[in-house]
Amino acid sequence: GAVVSQHPSRVICKSGTSVKIECRSLDFQATTMFWYRQFPKQSLMLMATSNEGSKATYEQGVEKDKFLINHASLTLSTLTVTSAHPEDSSFYICSAQRDKAYEQYFGPGTRLTVT
Amino acid sequence: KNEVEQSPQNLTAQEGEFITINCSYSVGISALHWLQQHPGGGIVSLFMLSSGKKKHGRLIATINIQEKHSSLHITASHPRDSAVYICAVRSKAYNTDKLIFGTGTRLQVFP
16 A cells, blocks of 8 residues: 555656656545655755645745646646756655655656756 | 764675664654665655654664664665665654655665
8 A cells, every 4th residue: 555656757858848747646645745856866855845735835945936836636746847957857756645644655756857 | 964864874785684774863753764765766665653663574673762863674684675775754843744864874785
């Protein structure tokens, strides 16, 4: 149980285009989903916290207009990187939580390369 | 100083060795997680604990709340255990479910 999927697993896009990454909880309903970014050989950096049906809470320094997060249902959250630039190339990971104080379950990650 | 410190940063071992990874934190916590990240990038949650000890297969996690310290032990290590092990805590101070991550311990087990 407690499986979280991400799609796509890898994406290459051209500078200036937008990319959407999906995060799904497959066998449970997630009231909260988290989006992380990870640079090579570094730890995860929380970008935003997303609660179903409400606006995402972004961490300091994360541009909300650039990284659009939508948590439309209890099993799906999406991260859209708008007008992507090469410096947005990174590994993006989501996690999902059933309810407060529950364990976070992590997705397999999406590797974004912007050329 | 990071709120969550792990040691060692890098660890190499021979197959069969007993391995210990340590995590110290400086904030009050409601829970501590041990995560495993393989070279492909995917993260697996190994344990979530708030007191005592948990065991799953060859993995054991302990936590001492008074000393603000946790350890992850791997018995009879195997090359497939090679991964980055990450300690993360849920801080009471933030009153959210945000996790604070350690920088990870890179483990390599050789046959």
